[in-house]
Amino acid sequence: MELDEMEALRYADLLGFHQEEAAAKMGVSRATFGRILEQAHRKVAAALVEGKALEIKTEGGNMMVVPKRTFVCYDCGHSWQVPYGAPRPGCCPACSSRNLHRSPEERGGRGLGRMGWGRCRWSRQVSSQGSEEGKESK
Numbered sequence: 001m002e003l004d005e006m007e008a009l010r011y012a013d014l015l016g017f018h019q020e021e022a023a024a025k026m027g028v029s030r031a032t033f034g035r036i037l038e039q040a041h042r043k044v045a046a047a048l049v050e051g052k053a054l055e056i057k058t059e060g061g062n063m064m065v066v067p068k069r070t071f072v073c074y075d076c077g078h079s080w081q082v083p084y085g086a087p088r089p090g091c092c093p094a095c096s097s098r099n100l101h102r103s104p105e106e107r108g109g110r111g112l113g114r115m116g117w118g119r120c121r122w123s124r125q126v127s128s129q130g131s132e133e134g135k136e137s138k
């Protein structure tokens, strides 16, 4: 991914600028901005769908890779990736289980020190209709 694509994403998606504003910030025309943004979206989508790390070209022309962490649900076997730096998922997106683990290949033997699952906000939301779960906090 090119640096300007990254910028475009940042302005449009992260900061919520209108394309006109964002284009002005980047010093390009609105049409150009739209094209850059579209390309950026395509690359991000491809990275997500194919589970690839995004490669970002920095000014020096070398690559910076956004590392990802892989999580595996031990209940349903679902595995998915979260960009490094994003919060650890509270529960499985597929089945809301809290029985999640970092993918063993990625976890460089750092031990299970703070794997305590605690309360899972997501699964509380998901299962709030029929939850036995909210009750057992005592």
Ligand SMILES: [Zn+2]
Residues within 6 Å of the ligand: 073, 074, 075, 076, 077, 078, 092, 093, 094, 095, 096, 097
């Ligand atoms: Zn699951």
